[in-house]
Amino acid sequence: KYGDRINTGSLKKGQKVTKDKANRATVEQVLDPRTMRFLAKIINKGIISRINGCISTGKEANVYHGDHEDKSINDKEYAVKIYKTSILVFKDRERYVDGEFRFRNTKNQSNPRKMVKVWAEKEFRNLKRLYMGGIPCPEPVELRSHVLVMEYLTKGEAQPSPKLRDHAFKDTDDIVKFYYEMLFHMRRMFRECRLVHADLSEYNSIVHNDKLYIIDVSQSVEPEHPMALDFLRMDIKNVNDFFSRKKINVFPERLLFQYITE
Numbered sequence: 001k002y003g004d005r006i007n008t009g010s011l012k013k014g015q016k017v018t019k020d021k022a023n024r025a026t027v028e029q030v031l032d033p034r035t036m037r038f039l040a041k042i043i044n045k046g047i048i049s050r051i052n053g054c055i056s057t058g059k060e061a062n063v064y065h066g067d068h069e070d071k072s073i074n075d076k077e078y079a080v081k082i083y084k085t086s087i088l089v090f091k092d093r094e095r096y097v098d099g100e101f102r103f104r105n106t107k108n109q110s111n112p113r114k115m116v117k118v119w120a121e122k123e124f125r126n127l128k129r130l131y132m133g134g135i136p137c138p139e140p141v142e143l144r145s146h147v148l149v150m151e152y153l154t155k156g157e158a159q160p161s162p163k164l165r166d167h168a169f170k171d172t173d174d175i176v177k178f179y180y181e182m183l184f185h186m187r188r189m190f191r192e193c194r195l196v197h198a199d200l201s202e203y204n205s206i207v208h209n210d211k212l213y214i215i216d217v218s219q220s221v222e223p224e225h226p227m228a229l230d231f232l233r234m235d236i237k238n239v240n241d242f243f244s245r246k247k248i249n250v251f252p253e254r255l256l257f258q259y260i261t262e
C-alpha cells in the first residue's frame with residue numbers, strides 16, 4: 001500500500017500537536033511544525049483523523065492519504081496535498097502566476113511562504129471550477145494555507161487509481177475512447193470553465209471507474225493569460241504525443257486547437 005505510516009497517525013480530534021510530534025514530523029520534510037498546525041485544524045473539523053501514508057512525493061508537493069478512523073463520523077477517503085515551501089521551485093511557477101488577473105498581488109511574490117499559499121489557493125480555486133463545470137476531477141474539500149484536502153480517487157482497498165500513463169488499455173477502442181474523452185475535457189475546460197490546464201499529460205490524468213479524471217491544476221490559467229494559448233498548444237502536443245505512442249491516429253494539432261477554442 002503506502003510507505004510507513006507517518007507520525008500524524010496518532011493525532012486525534014482535539015489533541016494538541018506536541019513539540020515532540022512536530023519535531024519528528026520535520027524529518028518528513030514537508031510536515032514542519034507550521035504544516036502540522038494547519039493539519040491539526042483540518043483534523044479538528046472532523047474531516048480526517050489521521051494521515052496513513054504518502055501517495056506521491058513530487059517536486060512541488062507531496063500527496064498523502066487521509067481518512068477518519070471513526071467511519072461513523074466520516075467514511076470518505078482523502079488526498080491531502082501539501083505544498084513545499086522550498087524556494088527552488090518558485091522560479092518555475094512565476095510565469096503561471098504573473099499575468100494572472102486573479103492573483104496579481106506583487107507583495108506575495110518575494111515571500112516563499114506566501115507564494116506557496118497563493119499556489120495552493122490557485123489549485124483549490126481551479127479545482128472548484130472544474131468540479132462545478134462538470135469535468136471529472138477530485139472534489140475539492142478544504143484548504144488551509146498550503147494544505148489542500150480533496151477527494152481521493154481510489155481503485156479500492158486503499159489503492160490509488162492509476163495515472164493514464166499506467167492504465168492497461170483493453171484494446172484500440174479503449175485507447176481511442178480515452179483520447180476522445182481527453183479532447184472533450186480540454187474543450188469543456190476552455191469553453192465552460194475558462195481554464196487552460198497548462199500541464200496536461202498522461203501523468204496528470206487518472207483513470208477512475210473507467211473514466212478519465214483531470215488532476216494537478218495549480219498552474220492552470222485563464223484564456224486571458226498572455227501565455228494561455230502557448231500552454232494550450234503544449235497540452236495538445238503532450239496529449240497527441242502520448243496517444244501517438246499508443247499507435248492510434250491522432251488529429252493534427254492545429255485542428256485540435258480550433259476544436260478546443262472555437
Ligand code: ATP
Nearest residue numbers: 055056058059060061063079138151152153160216
Ligand atoms: P508531480 O510533481 O509528481 O507531478 P504534483 O506535485 O504535481 O506531483 P499531483 O500531480 O497533483 O502533484 O499529484 C501527484 C500524484 O498523486 C498523482 O500523480 C496521483 O498519482 C496522486 N494523486 C493526486 N491527487 C490524487 C487524488 N485526488 N486521488 C488519488 N490520487 C491522487
Ligand code: MN
Nearest residue numbers: 058203204216
Ligand atoms: Mn502532477
